[in-house]
Amino acid sequence: MNLKRMHHVAIIGSNYERSKAFYVNVLGCKIIEETYRKERDSYKLDLEVAPGYQIELFSFPNPPQRPSRPEACGLRHLAFAVESVENSKRELEQQGIDVEPIRVDELTGKKFTFFADPDGLPLELYEEKEGE
Structure with a gap:
């Protein structure tokens, strides 16, 4: 394969x-x-x-509900790469979306944060600079 x-x-x-x-x-x-x-x-x-x-x-x-928290088995979250987590977080918040505080991945040193879609599906913003 x-x-x-x-x-x-x-x-x-x-x-x-x-x-x-x-x-x-x-x-x-x-x-x-x-x-x-x-x-x-x-x-x-x-x-x-x-x-x-x-x-x-x-x-x-x-459709039936699917558990997602705390750490339910199955798909954990969907992550999107963004140039700037700070700017993306601010844009979401300006549209009324609750976004968690920005954290730093202890393994990669990259910034990330979480928010949810209208059904509570966890979505992640993960910082990836141009060319990475």
Whole structure:
């Protein structure tokens, strides 16, 4: 097997319009394609995070809750690389998003912080300077 890279992350939102607004308007993801699947009463929204990286946002009627804290088994969080954690944190807070205090990764010395999507999915901002 020769894995090339991560292609996409799939997320199921409890409220499609709220999640769509968050990922598009707050995080700035670009809509690639939006599909309504009548037989499932479900949307599938393909979003570009950056060239070559996508989020698939799904809606389903009455999806079950998934535990995420404290340290539940399974997907722990989704991390986004940003040039400046301070600037990104400030931008999110200006839009009313609660963001945790900035911390420094003791192994890499890089700054990072966490916030959550509308369904409480933990999202991380991880500082990665140009060329790293």
